[in-house]
Amino acid sequence: MSEDQNLIKVTIDGITVDVPEGTTILNAARQIGPEVAPPAMCYYSKLEGSGGKCRTCLVEVAEGSTKDPRPMPKLVASCRTNVMDEWW
Amino acid sequence: MIKKILLDKVHIECIRHFGVYRREGGYRSVEKALKMTPDEVLEEVKKSGLRGRGGAGFPTGLKWSFLAKPDGVPRHLVCNADESEPGTFKDRYLMEFIPHLLIEGMVTSSYALGSNVSYIYIRGEYDWVCDILEEAIAEAKQNGFVGKNILGSGFDCEVYMHRGAGAYICGEETALLESLEGKRGLPRIKPPFPAVKGVWDRPTVVNNVETIAAVVPIINDGGDEFAKIGVGKSTGTKLISACGNLNKPGVYEIDMNLSVEEFIFSDEYCGGIPNGKRLKACIPGGSSVPILPANLLLKTAKGETRLMNYESLSDGGFLTGSMMGSGGFIVLDEDQCVVRHTLSLARFYHHESCGQCSPCREGTGWLHKILTKLETGKGEMSDIDLLWDVQRRIEGNTICPLGDAAAWPVAAAIRHFRDEFEWHVTNREECLTRNFGLAHYADPIEVGV
Numbered sequence: 001m002s003e004d005q006n007l008i009k010v011t012i013d014g015i016t017v018d019v020p021e022g023t024t025i026l027n028a029a030r031q032i033g034p035e036v037a038p039p040a041m042c043y044y045s046k047l048e049g050s051g052g053k054c055r056t057c058l059v060e061v062a063e064g065s066t067k068d069p070r071p072m073p074k075l076v077a078s079c080r081t082n083v084m085d086e087w088w
Numbered sequence: 089m090i091k092k093i094l095l096d097k098v099h100i101e102c103i104r105h106f107g108v109y110r111r112e113g114g115y116r117s118v119e120k121a122l123k124m125t126p127d128e129v130l131e132e133v134k135k136s137g138l139r140g141r142g143g144a145g146f147p148t149g150l151k152w153s154f155l156a157k158p159d160g161v162p163r164h165l166v167c168n169a170d171e172s173e174p175g176t177f178k179d180r181y182l183m184e185f186i187p188h189l190l191i192e193g194m195v196t197s198s199y200a201l202g203s204n205v206s207y208i209y210i211r212g213e214y215d216w217v218c219d220i221l222e223e224a225i226a227e228a229k230q231n232g233f234v235g236k237n238i239l240g241s242g243f244d245c246e247v248y249m250h251r252g253a254g255a256y257i258c259g260e261e262t263a264l265l266e267s268l269e270g271k272r273g274l275p276r277i278k279p280p281f282p283a284v285k286g287v288w289d290r291p292t293v294v295n296n297v298e299t300i301a302a303v304v305p306i307i308n309d310g311g312d313e314f315a316k317i318g319v320g321k322s323t324g325t326k327l328i329s330a331c332g333n334l335n336k337p338g339v340y341e342i343d344m345n346l347s348v349e350e351f352i353f354s355d356e357y358c359g360g361i362p363n364g365k366r367l368k369a370c371i372p373g374g375s376s377v378p379i380l381p382a383n384l385l386l387k388t389a390k391g392e393t394r395l396m397n398y399e400s401l402s403d404g405g406f407l408t409g410s411m412m413g414s415g416g417f418i419v420l421d422e423d424q425c426v427v428r429h430t431l432s433l434a435r436f437y438h439h440e441s442c443g444q445c446s447p448c449r450e451g452t453g454w455l456h457k458i459l460t461k462l463e464t465g466k467g468e469m470s471d472i473d474l475l476w477d478v479q480r481r482i483e484g485n486t487i488c489p490l491g492d493a494a495a496w497p498v499a500a501a502i503r504h505f506r507d508e509f510e511w512h513v514t515n516r517e518e519c520l521t522r523n524f525g526l527a528h529y530a531d532p533i534e535v536g537v
Contacts, residue, residue, distance in 0.1 A: 052277045052445075052487065053445050053446070053487075054445065054446045055445050055446050055447050055485050055486065055487075056446070058485055075484055077277065077487075080277050
């Protein structure tokens with residue numbers, strides 16, 4: 001999927017963008033523009049550990065990655081989920 | 089009569105004490121397991137096909153194999169004895185009457201997982217059960233089955249009790265871990281899962297009391313022997329706590345091949361409905377699973393007999409089925425009002441919502457308010473649709489399954505008993521004076537697919 005070591009290609013609403021590894025879905029969407037980015041209330045980028053509570057930023061992940069074997073599509077909080085999740 | 093494997097010794101006098109339990113063949117599984125390698129124990133559990141008894145029914149062997157094993161980081165086993173689901177009391181029965189079975193299972197499971205410090209998180213209301221367990225742990229420790237160097241094998245295992253403080257949400261595994269760490273019981277955002285980062289950021293396995301107790305017969309008789317009991321993927325026996333309008337409520341150990349009809353009506357089990365009343369509805373797995381009307385409870389939508397197991401109870405999805413859940417079997421007879429019943433569940437979930445994420449915090453409050461309105465004769469027809477709309481927006485959008493658990497009973501009540509909700513709107517005076525709903529659901533209705 002990734003061309004560079006640190007860059008990951010993600011497609012949000014049909015628009016593909018390259019983002020560094022560890023970027024959340026919300027921040028990737030914000031890079032594309034406000035028309036794609038979901039609303040977010042409880043997430044504040046400067047406050048560590050914020051986000052994930054208000055659930056306004058829920059997005060549907062259509063396709064999972066090999067590193068995240070959970071069944072997709074699935075609703076996730078975009079402000080707390082990294083693109084191409086490494087956790088399991 | 090089926091062969092009991094968990095509660096087979098529960099009738100023996102003083103089985104609560106170590107001496108009697110040991111004489112009756114207790115702690116054999118610890119002796120046997122310590123001669124095997126941890127992986128062999130795990131393999132036996134995998135072979136048995138044991139599924140988590142706490143509600144979700146996730147295969148235990150698989151859960152154990154997910155446990156991360158980084159070098160130099162201790163691992164923990166936590167037993168979830170925070171049984172707060174309304175209608176479920178099987179774990180209390182097991183812990184109260186045969187506490188050493190749980191301790192034995194804890195030591196055996198800890199050996200398989202490599203956990204040297206294991207915890208039993210018990211709910212605060214089970215105060216006297218906690219005392220019984222603490223006494224049992226002390227007895228086991230005196231006899232060398234808990235503590236340092238168990239039976240000279242070099243394996244250490246300490247078992248500690250931890251009392252909760254009465255919150256339903258602490259039965260959710262990540263909230264339980266938070267509470268165990270001494271924080272507020274708020275569920276964590278997953279991933280990372282407890283198998284990777286659990287209590288104090290260490291790999292942790294959280295299992296229900298009954299699951300851990302079931303490890304004992306699996307190791308004693310072998311996983312294959314355990315898998316022979318039951319049917320299909322639902323192996324082994326299950327403890328069911330039956331309550332509600334029944335002649336003989338209580339805890340029963342059943343083979344999962346038993347039909348629901350036999351369980352309710354046979355004298356060996358619940359012995360039918362008192363006063364010659366008819367069966368109206370039933371919640372087959374604790375308060376958070378969908379309610380089923382009598383016609384769908386005894387037969388699935390395809391016309392097959394419904395059995396007391398994971399697959400059969402969830403046959404037909406949520407449209408015509410329900411879930412096994414934690415085994416709290418609540419039966420309603422023809423005089424019970426479904427709206428009132430749903431209100432009391434909604435009130436419970438409103439009270440127990442931890443308030444962390446919005447859909448559940450606000451949604452459960454709305455469910456409670458609208459249902460109160462309907463039940464007290466102030467409802468409108470549009471309230472029923474509003475109720476449906478609110479529950480739809482909770483389900484699946486929350487951090488932990490409490491939101492789902494609050495939404496499912498309401499959804500199922502509207503889906504199957506809409507007439508009764510409408511009756512509460514059209515007969516406002518009557519529903520205040522008469523404290524029960526429509527009886528016609530108890531009449532046999534032909535089931536169409």
